[in-house]
Amino acid sequence: ADKDAAFFPEPVRSPSGAEALALYHRPTLQLSMSDPSEALNEIESLPLAQREGVAIGYVELAAVRKDLEAICTVVETHRVKLPPAEWGLIKTGAGAPPVxxxxxxxxxxHGVDELDHRRHHGMLRYSAGIIVHDLNRLDRILYRSPQPLFVPEVRGEVRGTTSHVVFPTGVDRRGELEFDVYYGMADYEVGRGRLTL
Structure with a gap:
């Protein structure tokens, strides 16, 4: 199984050097546990490199130009090696398409962490942060925010269909160094925040 897909907005070179369309995705761990706390303990026992995380897949652009259905055929993929940070310790995944x-x-x-408040034991928090890829080598991460930029704080983010969630879904450039970030609030509403670099 796979989830959290988002395409890069223009063709890139794949690791093998082919012109390609690149997309984020996240291969899903297959855990067969009905108790969420048990599953969380199992995930936390894994080394960070074995937990669910951002991957980049590459689709051959020449094949897509010949047959649009080829857009579903990933021919290369690699997991993104994120620098250490204090967020996204349970898992990480794509959010908005890159800019x-x-x-x-x-x-x-987005990154997922266990809520640290005693009354929320076993509950997860989805937050959002940034990474910057090298323009020519997507496997090279130049920066990762050490802390999340958006965390669930207001009522609409902490209470909803899925509580304690901010999930980035879109980025709109407003200036050279300003971006509006649109995000899901507790899987119920849409929020907007301003990111200034």
Whole structure:
């Protein structure tokens, strides 16, 4: 199983050098446990590199130009090696499609952590932070925010269909260094925040 897909907005070179369409995705761990706390304990026992995380798949652009259905055929994939940070320790995944900047591909991703409040034991918190990829080598991460930029704080983010969630879904450039970030609030509403670099 796979989830959290988002395409890069323009063709790139794959690791093998082919012109390609690149997309984020996240291969899903297959755990057969009915108790969420038991599953969380199992995930936390895994090394970070074995937990669910952002991956990039590559689709051959030449094949897509010949047959649009080829857009569903990923021919290369690699897991993104994120620098250490204090968020996204349970898992990370894509959010909004990346935006090209002068410094690299800016991407607002989501990270999942266990809520640390005693009454929320076993509950998860979805937050959002940024990473910047090298423009020419997507496997090279130039920056990861050490802390999340958006965390569930207001009522609409902490109470909803799925509580304690901010999930980035879109980025709109407002200036050279300003972006509006649109995000799901507790899987019920849509919020907007301003990111200034």
């Amino acid at each position: 090209r900047t002068e410094d690299g591909w800016l991407s607002v991703i």
